[in-house]
Amino acid sequence: MVAGTIPLIATTPGIKLLGPLPGDLQSTLTYTAVLMANTSQRDTAEGFIKFLVSPEAKEIFAANGAK
Structure with a gap:
C-alpha cells in the first residue's frame, strides 16, 4: 500500500486508486x-494563469482527480 497524490495515482497505469484517506489523515496542496x-512573455504567462483558474481547466483537473 502506498499513499500519494490522487491525480498521480489516478493517472498512473497499473495503479488502482482506492479512495482518499480519512479526513484527519488527508492534506491538501x-x-x-x-x-x-522581468518576463519577456507577459501576455503568454497571464493567459496561462487565467486558463488555470478557468472552468475548462477546473474540469480537466477534476477529470484527473484534483479538486
Whole structure:
C-alpha cells in the first residue's frame, strides 16, 4: 500500500486508486502562480494563469482527480 497524490495515482497505469484517506489523515496542496517581474512573455504567462483558474481547466483537473 502506498499513499500519494490522487491525480498521480489516478493517472498512473497499473495503479488502482482506492479512495482518499480519512479526513484527519488527508492534506491538501496549494499552488500559487505568479508572473516574474522581468518576463519577456507577459501576455503568454497571464493567459496561462487565467486558463488555470478557468472552468475548462477546473474540469480537466477534476477529470484527473484534483479538486
